[in-house]
Amino acid sequence: MFHLITMIGINGNQVKVVPNSSNILVLLDSTFSYSKITIKGNNTKIFAFDLPTYHDLANRGISHSLSDDYLTKTEREELHDFVNSLYNWHDKTPESKNLEFDGINLLSIMNPFEFHEYFLSNLITFFSIKKIIEQEKPHEIFVTERLSKFLDSFFDKKHITVLNDPNLTYEKGGQGKGFTADQIELRFNVLSKPITMYVSKKTYSKVKNIYENIICSFFNLWFNPTKNEKGILLLEFNPAAYKELFMNLNKTNKPIILLNRRRSAIWNKESLKILKKYTNCKILNYKKLLNSKDKKDLSRLKIKYQQNLQNLWKNEEFFANLFSKSGISFWHVVKRKMENLYYNRLDEYLEYLVITKKILESSTIGSIAMLNEVGETETTILKFNRLKIPTFLLQHAFLRYDPTTSEAQWKYDDQKLVSLKSDYFLVWGNSDFEFFSKFGIPTSKLKITGSARHDSFFTYPRTSYGSKTVLLALSPLTDRFGWGDTNSAIKYEEQLTNVINIIKNMSGVRIIVKLHPGENWHNLSLLEFFKKNYRDIPVYQIRSSKNVIQSSDLTINVNPNSLDPSTIMLESMILNKPTMLFSLDEQFKNLEYDDGIPIVSLSYRANIEKYLKKILYDNEFRQILLQKNKLYLKKFLANHGNASQKIAEIIT
Secondary structure (H helix, E strand, O other): OOOEEEEEOOOOOEEEEOOOOOOEEEEEOOOOOOOOOEEEOOOEEEEEOOHHHHHHHHHOOOOOEEHHHHOOHHHHHHHHHHHHOOOOHHHHOOOHHHHEEOOEEHHHHOOHHHHHHHHHHHHHHHHHHHHHHHHHOOOEEEEEHHHHOOOOOOOOHHHEEEEOOOOOOOHHHHHOOOOOOOEEEEEEEEOOEEEEEEEEHHHHHHHHHHHHHHHHHHOOOEOOOOOOOOEEEEEOOOHHHHHHHHHHHHOOOOOEEEEOOOOOOOOOHHHHHHHHHOOOEEEOOHHHHOOHHHHHHHHHHHHHHHHHHHHHHOOHHHHHHHOEEOOEEOHHHHHHHHHHHHHHHHHHHHHHHHHHHHHHOOOOEEEEEEOOOOOHHHHHHHHHOOOOOOEEEEOOOOOOOOHHHHHHHHHOOHHHHHOOOOOEEEEOOHHHHHHHHHOOOOHHHEEEOOOHHHHHHHHOOOOOOOOEEEEEEEOOOOOOOOOOOHHHHHHHHHHHHHHHHHHHOOOOEEEEEEEOOOOOHHHHHHHHHHHHHOOOOOEEOOOOHHHHHHOOOEEEEEEOOOOOOOHHHHHHHHOOOOEEEEEOOOOOOOOOOOOOOOOEEEEOOOOHHHHHHHHHHOHHHHHHHHHHHHHHHHHHOOOOOOHHHHHHHHHO
């Protein structure tokens, strides 16, 4: 049978390829521009490996399959657990001792969740391709440049044609962010439309340093250490989100020292205003801690560790065995990215360690508070804390409102995946205390404080727009658990469309949308979804959740996974708004509303229109929900409006 495949070739021009064989696979993702693609032939099978590719092929009426159909949920969970087992890979290398600085392995500074998402997504692609080839048994494969690296273990190179588009590189195709590209995502709103752009970490760091030097020098915001008074070190805090905590810490008259390597502590007007007002709160100019000798030593150390890194990567046999599963090595898939990543970050990690050592040995720190334990700033502090300065981890997210899901939730909880390293864990309420103590965190380490960043919610004024407003708070798909596949993204768009159309058919009801504030590939897809289908709906990403919740009459959290509910539901309850979870999870048990749960939790299979009308138009039902909000908040959240005071007392 004759097969004609017309594609964009290496020079970017349209070319015609006539395969010699009859069983052909075409593996496509969004790193290849196929706007002029033409494929004919009954024995040619096309596979889409991401959502943009699916949309493009579907819009053109091109028959295709999804790569995600070839891995089961059980297989994905096995890959998730396997990646977890690799977190400490750097300690297993023969060269590990040669990569230690003062007893700390340079490679261990990497955020394990950054590592996790990269490896898991690559392994899912790797084993999906393996199963596709096993089942389809092709004679010839046409594949994009990015996907071609996954084929080496399964298919003869002689029968592979790589599709390369010079005008759409791997990074430009949206797959090269974060771990692989060392880029920073910047987000802002123009009116009601979110804008996202990317800059390199080096560029961002330079701009950040210049900006901080100007502003902090002008307003006297730099910390000047003294030997007489020990201060409180806050790691990567946003003052605008923790205004009440800064106010209460300032009252202690102890120095409050901010160490922000990732995002500046004065990144916006509100944060600057807070630090100007609370004069005990100062920013640590960590770059100034390096004297001329330190800089010379760092230059020498850089050369030394660069050579040690080169020696490390030479051990091909070791890495091929270490990064393998089911007898198949995937080292060749991740090798180049791993090498480039650590070479690019070597300077940064060495500087982190030298500076951190100086900070902790300065005798100016009495306690340390942080919002996570996996960031590179937090990791270096925890690893170098040899003086045993008290450390406090503040809970910053999550809502555990359904006890029947706790076992499954623990499997994916941060504290299980990386274990608690701080001396104390300051949790929001009784439900979280019960959860963590149930799964083995000593109760002596757990302290119920409430949530400092939600103190202001209890006094936030009501705003009315004169019409019924539904807030759709969208939790994105994530690569963290291995469930963020194309099928799930398609289902998300279908169900979101259904919900929006139901609401639009209700007279006098307005819709606003709040995206998750974090960096995530699916957020970009959702932005495109609204641009294409619902330009009339305001979409916010960085706007305050307080603001969007208060301007609404109902909050609906559209969530792909019932095990990871959004904190915005708790925030909605604090602001005394009816709250709904609309779950896309196949395993979600509640088809209809359960009276024993404060949140109207519905499966996507439920009659959502029925409950929307009850909440918006049935005042009696609405009041029942609002009473439940008040009742359950006592369990979820302690010290309403006064959590900051409690936390300040504990960490001082």
